[in-house]
Amino acid sequence: MRIASIVLIVWLIAGAVAAGQRNYYTGSVENCNQVATIAVTILAGPLNYFGMNPKIACQTPQPSK
Secondary structure (H helix, E strand, O other): OHHHHHHHHHHHHHHHHHHHHOOOOOOOOOOHHHHHHHHHHHHHHHHHHHOOOOOOOOOOOOOOO
């Protein structure tokens, strides 16, 4: 159990570093696309360094007129 916890922490740290290298943390978050892309990049972890470049496109409902 301890090894799995360490692997999970290292995995998430690698994903957070990858998101930082892609400058996802700079500027303000303007829509759900940016939040989702950051989250998926962090969850993808080390896979980012093997060519995975996740991008998410959210479709949010527009307010009625």
